[in-house]
Amino acid sequence: MPEAGRFADIGSDHALLPIYLVLKHPELSAIVGEIVEGPYRAAQRAVTKHELVDRIQCRLGDGLSILRPGEVQAVSICGMGGGTIRAILEQSPAVVQELESVVLQPNTNASAVRLWAADNGWTITNEQLLADAGLLYEVIRLEKGASKALTAMEATFGPLLLREQHPLLRMRIKEELSRCGRVLEGLKHAVQTEDVQQRRAQLEQLQIELSQLLQQLK
Numbered sequence: 001m002p003e004a005g006r007f008a009d010i011g012s013d014h015a016l017l018p019i020y021l022v023l024k025h026p027e028l029s030a031i032v033g034e035i036v037e038g039p040y041r042a043a044q045r046a047v048t049k050h051e052l053v054d055r056i057q058c059r060l061g062d063g064l065s066i067l068r069p070g071e072v073q074a075v076s077i078c079g080m081g082g083g084t085i086r087a088i089l090e091q092s093p094a095v096v097q098e099l100e101s102v103v104l105q106p107n108t109n110a111s112a113v114r115l116w117a118a119d120n121g122w123t124i125t126n127e128q129l130l131a132d133a134g135l136l137y138e139v140i141r142l143e144k145g146a147s148k149a150l151t152a153m154e155a156t157f158g159p160l161l162l163r164e165q166h167p168l169l170r171m172r173i174k175e176e177l178s179r180c181g182r183v184l185e186g187l188k189h190a191v192q193t194e195d196v197q198q199r200r201a202q203l204e205q206l207q208i209e210l211s212q213l214l215q216q217l218k
């Protein structure tokens with residue numbers, strides 16, 4: 001996130017991220033967005049407790065609709081599914097248009113976010129994988145700029161994570177292989193319509209490609 005200026009954290013829950021960043025960077029202020037009353041109140045309480053009411057403003061509302069275009073330079077949206085994050089970005093084009101950077105942490109389906117970036121003129125400038133308590137978290141930073149078409153593997157695993165062969169990439173690919181195996185197992189017990197058979201063939205092909213990708217990692 002920027003170290004000065006103003007950013008918005010959407011779906012902030014207890015506002016932990018904006019509180020941390022604003023305390024760390026004296027030139028930074030934030031807007032917190034929450035759609036649910038309970039977390040919105042929790043964010044207000046936390047901001048008050050840290051005596052940050054003059055630097056963090058809490059707003060109740062859906063996604064980026066709480067912002068006027070140009071009100072913040074950057075937005076973070078963390079801890080939601082990739083499809084939800086993508087929908088939040090798509091619902092407010094006028095706000096997105098004025099942003100300089102976006103930090104996203106999709107819990108699932110990160111490819112939805114990366115494909116949105118590729119289709120909408122955003123460049124992936126940083127990607128990180130973090131492991132905590134056996135779970136993997138993906139963080140993606142986007143900046144306005146020439147977007148690049150992505151292969152299916154790049155959309156799923158991240159072009160930068162693949163290029164840099166991130167130390168946790170092996171764990172991430174194994175996770176995807178297990179997910180594939182679980183879906184295949186379920187489909188084996190479904191009525192074998194043409195669609196189901198087609199999906200099974202796709203997943204079997206994906207398993208082969210994921211295994212090859214694993215072997216290619218140093």
Ligand SMILES: C[S@@+](CC[C@H](N)C(=O)[O-])C[C@H]1O[C@@H](n2cnc3c(N)ncnc32)[C@H](O)[C@@H]1O
Nearest residue numbers: 010011012013033034035036039062063078079
């Ligand atoms: C799992 S929490 C993540 C909290 C925090 N961002 C984090 O990463 O720890 C997801 C939060 O997003 C909020 N949320 C979900 N959809 C939203 C939307 N469209 N607009 C604003 N907040 C939303 C939920 O109410 C919930 O508090």
